[in-house]
Amino acid sequence: MSEKEKDPNSWFRNRFDFALLQSVLSDLSHFVALERLGPKVTERIAWRANIDEPKIALTFDDGPDPRFTPQLLKVLQEFEVRATFFLIGKHLEAHFDLAQEIRDRGHEVGNHTFTHPLLPRLEDGQIVEEIARTDDLLKSLDGAQPRFLRPPMGLFSKRVLDLIQASGYKTVVGDVYPRDSHLPGKDKIVMRVLRRVINGSIIILHDGGNSHNFDRSDTIAAVQKLIPKLRSRGFEFVTLSELLSD
Ligand SMILES: [Zn+2]
Numbered sequence: 001m002s003e004k005e006k007d008p009n010s011w012f013r014n015r016f017d018f019a020l021l022q023s024v025l026s027d028l029s030h031f032v033a034l035e036r037l038g039p040k041v042t043e044r045i046a047w048r049a050n051i052d053e054p055k056i057a058l059t060f061d062d063g064p065d066p067r068f069t070p071q072l073l074k075v076l077q078e079f080e081v082r083a084t085f086f087l088i089g090k091h092l093e094a095h096f097d098l099a100q101e102i103r104d105r106g107h108e109v110g111n112h113t114f115t116h117p118l119l120p121r122l123e124d125g126q127i128v129e130e131i132a133r134t135d136d137l138l139k140s141l142d143g144a145q146p147r148f149l150r151p152p153m154g155l156f157s158k159r160v161l162d163l164i165q166a167s168g169y170k171t172v173v174g175d176v177y178p179r180d181s182h183l184p185g186k187d188k189i190v191m192r193v194l195r196r197v198i199n200g201s202i203i204i205l206h207d208g209g210n211s212h213n214f215d216r217s218d219t220i221a222a223v224q225k226l227i228p229k230l231r232s233r234g235f236e237f238v239t240l241s242e243l244l245s246d
Pocket of ligand 1: 061116152
């Protein structure tokens, strides 16, 4: 039996370095940074706040996650930073106490849909349902008044934006995304944020995930390094409601 027959994947593994490929694609997508072109595409979305004060918002997607959210909450508490968490409804339902803890510690919560689908591919009714199920859960957390929705993968269409608005939400994407979900390593996450952050920036990071084997350790380590570095540059951390108060 040849090598190839024993393990069909080994043929690919020997010829392609997938980690390298992923790293190159991550660098490339960070370099292109489509999110920075956002304001030219539509002003219906909050990409960042147009302010002169050095205020910025840390945002965390795809949680709550029982492995990584508690670690992140500890770091944020250590530095007395309040952030905004875009929760996936089904994760909120499965880990309700953790979502309540996020609220209890003074963080803001936002809607990241119920199952994290690509919204432009869904029918109107499905989109409304994805938003409403998560909205009900968010509102059952003490003191939560969800105002912001981040579409999964940042993907939208005019129809999606209309439905989000009709559901009572403001759509938020962000302007600084260090691609932490591509696992570039904590130093790169730190460097990419420091290179792009400006007054009013909305920084996109992840404390949860939608696959089975995600790891957010690097994101948490990066946040630990970033907070003091950003503070030493004069930045103040605020929640999205505070940043986008107009
Ligand atoms: Zn997401």
